Amino acid sequence: MDRxxxxxxxxxxxxxxxxxxAGLAPLRDLKxxxxxxxxxxxxYKELTPEEMKQALERISREVERQYGLRPHVRDLKPMDGVxxxxxxxxxxxxxxxxxxxxxxxxNNQSRNPEIQYIRVLKMPNGTLDMEKGDHNYATESVPxxxxxxxxxxxxxxxxxxxxxxxxxxxxxxxxxxxxxxxxDWCIGCRYCEAACPYWARRFNFTEPSIPRDQVNPNMxxxxxxxxxQGVMEKCHFCIQRTRxxxxxxxxxxxxxxxxxxxxxxxxxxxxxxxxxxxxxFVLKEEVGTLPRFFYYFDV
Amino acid sequence: xxxxxxxxxxxxxRIALVGDWRxxxxxxxxxVICLLGLNAWCKQLVHGLIITGxxxxxxxxxxxxxxxxxxxxxAAAVMLVIPVYVYKNKELHDLxxxxxxxxxxxxxxxxxxxxxxxGRPDRFxxxxxxxxxxxxxxxxxxxxxxxxxxxxxxxxxxxxxxxYTQYQGRAxxxxxxxxxxxxxxxxxxxxxxxxxxxxxxLGGRPFWNSAIVGPRxxxxxxxxxxxxxxxxxxxxxxxxxxxxxxxxxxxxxSIVQVSMLVNVFLLLNEVFxxxxxxxxxxxxxxxxFLGLHGHHALVPWIWTAIAFNLISMTLLLLPLSRxxxxxxxxxxxxxxGIWIEKGMGLVVPGFVPTPLGELVEYTPTLNETLIxxxxxxxxxxxxxxxxxxxxxxxxxxxxxxxxxxxxxNRVCPAIQSRTATST
Numbered sequence: 038m039d040r041x042x043x044x045x046x047x048x049x050x051x052x053x054x055x056x057x058x059a060g061l062a063p064l065r066d067l068k069x070x071x072x073x074x075x076x077x078x079x080x081y082k083e084l085t086p087e088e089m090k091q092a093l094e095r096i097s098r099e100v101e102r103q104y105g106l107r108p109h110v111r112d113l114k115p116m117d118g119v120x121x122x123x124x125x126x127x128x129x130x131x132x133x134x135x136x137x138x139x140x141x142x143x144n145n146q147s148r149n150p151e152i153q154y155i156r157v158l159k160m161p162n163g164t165l166d167m168e169k170g171d172h173n174y175a176t177e178s179v180p181x182x183x184x185x186x187x188x189x190x191x192x193x194x195x196x197x198x199x200x201x202x203x204x205x206x207x208x209x210x211x212x213x214x215x216x217x218x219x220x221d222w223c224i225g226c227r228y229c230e231a232a233c234p235y236w237a238r239r240f241n242f243t244e245p246s247i248p249r250d251q252v253n254p255n256m257x258x259x260x261x262x263x264x265x266q267g268v269m270e271k272c273h274f275c276i277q278r279t280r281x282x283x284x285x286x287x288x289x290x291x292x293x294x295x296x297x298x299x300x301x302x303x304x305x306x307x308x309x310x311x312x313x314x315x316x317x318f319v320l321k322e323e324v325g326t327l328p329r330f331f332y333y334f335d336v
Numbered sequence: 337x338x339x340x341x342x343x344x345x346x347x348x349x350r351i352a353l354v355g356d357w358r359x360x361x362x363x364x365x366x367x368v369i370c371l372l373g374l375n376a377w378c379k380q381l382v383h384g385l386i387i388t389g390x391x392x393x394x395x396x397x398x399x400x401x402x403x404x405x406x407x408x409x410x411a412a413a414v415m416l417v418i419p420v421y422v423y424k425n426k427e428l429h430d431l432x433x434x435x436x437x438x439x440x441x442x443x444x445x446x447x448x449x450x451x452x453x454x455g456r457p458d459r460f461x462x463x464x465x466x467x468x469x470x471x472x473x474x475x476x477x478x479x480x481x482x483x484x485x486x487x488x489x490x491x492x493x494x495x496x497x498x499x500y501t502q503y504q505g506r507a508x509x510x511x512x513x514x515x516x517x518x519x520x521x522x523x524x525x526x527x528x529x530x531x532x533x534x535x536x537x538l539g540g541r542p543f544w545n546s547a548i549v550g551p552r553x554x555x556x557x558x559x560x561x562x563x564x565x566x567x568x569x570x571x572x573x574x575x576x577x578x579x580x581x582x583x584x585x586x587x588x589x590s591i592v593q594v595s596m597l598v599n600v601f602l603l604l605n606e607v608f609x610x611x612x613x614x615x616x617x618x619x620x621x622x623x624x625f626l627g628l629h630g631h632h633a634l635v636p637w638i639w640t641a642i643a644f645n646l647i648s649m650t651l652l653l654l655p656l657s658r659x660x661x662x663x664x665x666x667x668x669x670x671x672x673g674i675w676i677e678k679g680m681g682l683v684v685p686g687f688v689p690t691p692l693g694e695l696v697e698y699t700p701t702l703n704e705t706l707i708x709x710x711x712x713x714x715x716x717x718x719x720x721x722x723x724x725x726x727x728x729x730x731x732x733x734x735x736x737x738x739x740x741x742x743x744x745n746r747v748c749p750a751i752q753s754r755t756a757t758s759t
Contacts, residue, residue: 062378063381064378068382170692198540206470236393240385243384266384
């Protein structure tokens with residue numbers, strides 16, 4: 038190779054390398070780069086008890102670093118002989134959206150951009166066609182005459198399309214009927230979001246942000262522990278509460294008692310009584326998802 | 337044996353760097369767009385998919401739209417393979433390889449489009465069987481991973497083997513490639529069918545949950561793909577001294593002609609079903625074709641697509657398109673029309689309105705568009721380089737017979753010395 042062609046080749050190669058470096062430059066701002074531990078984290082179902090302990094420790098450390106408080110993170114298992122169901126009394130619901138905000142506070146959803154698991158539709162009397170519903174009503178006071186309000190959240194289906202379509206089994210149905218997500222396993226393809234007939238799934242389009250003083254330290258691995266950018270999340274019936282025998286946050290905050298929750302395997306539970314005696318219905322029965330979330334009118 | 341193969345690869349790599357100023361200008365231009373795309377993707381990795389136009393309401397956009405279109409382009413290589421291997425068409429025989437190389441480039445682009453759509457591309461290994469968790473056969477996406485990668489390997493094998501034997505100056509052994517060619521024919525249909533089933537399988541999205549989506553995918557793919565090959569062959573003919581006959585192009589024309597008719601016919605079927613019944617499930621179609629409750633971002637697009645398809649169909653049916661200039665116009669219209677129809681016209685309206693009846697529209701952002709352009713540029717670059725390697729081999733200009741020991745020596749002295757010691 039002569040001197041001239043050597044110089045020319047070097048110049049071309051150098052320019053190429055410089056151009057690639059310039060192209061990659063935005064990566065310098067990559068702040069929330071996941072740890073090696075998180076990268077190598079196994080699927081939830083494959084963790085040994087020892088590995089789960091380490092994972093919980095890692096999550097506590099991360100939360101502490103990011104939010105400055107030591108959380109109480111647990112891996113709560115489903116209880117034996119329990120299958121949860123939810124019923125919502127449309128006669129009582131006044132559309133105040135207290136449930137929406139209690140849910141956000143309880144489950145450590147991102148505040149900016151705000152992610153909400155519950156969507157309340159303001160429906161004109163006389164139809165169940167959701168296209169006629171108003172998602173963004175902002176009236177001075179509720180309820181308004183001539184309308185009823187229909188909150189929609191994850192229906193925890195018996196036959197969940199979201200679970201079927203996930204290419205990596207990052208979401209599944211637990212024995213108590215709750216469909217959960219392994220936030221450390223989800224690849225963020227959003228196929229489940231397309232598959233859900235109830236628009237119940239949410240994606241973290243950017244790194245979630247929660248003010249430090251608003252973090253709920255009572256966390257569960259498959260529940261409300263903080264999520265990262267690029268993964269799915271959704272309502273999980275407040276796993277961190279309900280698997281300890283408490284009610285979900287949305288139910289506790291409801292001022293009208295429109296929300297009912299309990300164990301359908303117990304014939305004497307309130308929920309069993311409602312399912313037996315009220316004229317309940319489910320949304321989009323024709324899609325065959327068999328929801329565990331029921332609606333009823335009281336009058 | 338391995339040494340010979342290595343030398344073959346080395347010479348192919350070297351010839352990819354050699355060309356006139358037009359070749360370098362073209363590649364340089366593509367490289368610049370690739371880098372812009374890479375830069376945009378890096379930004380997306382840092383900030384998340386929030387810098388795209390997608391939302392929880394419209395959760396797939398141009399990435400998946402381009403992916404869907406390109407799966408069709410890849411599948412369409414089979415429209416060259418079938419005439420040659422099943423009907424023993426002589427005109428197309430030498431051109432098959434260009435179709436298969438186009439398929440390889442298209443699949444590479446498909447894989448890139450899926451990758452940039454992921455929220456967590458760093459976790460792609462979760463999809464690899466054994467070390468990850470692969471939801472097979474439950475998820476249609478896992479089927480898609482299998483058929484796309486399988487198709488890529490099949491085509492790489494067929495092209496690579498035929499080119500290598502040509503380079504060696506010996507006849508290819510039928511057992512080494514004919515069975516793969518026939519598997520490839522079925523496989524090509526499968527990649528597009530499985531991609532259609534990704535959408536068809538979703539009961540909560542009535543716009544997609546329709547049996548006609550699969551057949552429509554194939555019809556439009558077999559129109560746009562061969563149309564693209566017609567254009568590519570003419571570029572090859574112009575920029576190299578490789579001989580492509582007019583008759584070969586006209587054979588492809590008749591393929592595009594028939595596919596376009598079927599495509600438009602199936603479209604009519606769908607439009608009838610959606611609008612005549614007048615049920616609530618037609619909301620997405622109404623949004624797409626007419627606009628819904630004051631939202632009509634897609635209306636101009638879909639009518640452009642339909643106009644392009646109809647003009648293209650008319651041109652293809654008229655004897656006029658026996659002249660190449662009109663044929664080219666018909667092909668360009670068909671490609672653009674189908675790209676719009678399969679992309680924005682299929683993916684986006686599936687999300688509008690949402691299953692809860694909310695109307696949120698989608699427009700791709702600049703960053704998103706740059707990523708798409710970058711991937712297209714990368715695909716074109718791959719195809720250009722594949723052609724740069726294969727044309728001289730097919731012409732016999734690059735072969736084992738004209739290997740010079742000196743050339744190898746210059747590039748890689750180590751190989752040369754190993755050759756010397758082994759002999």
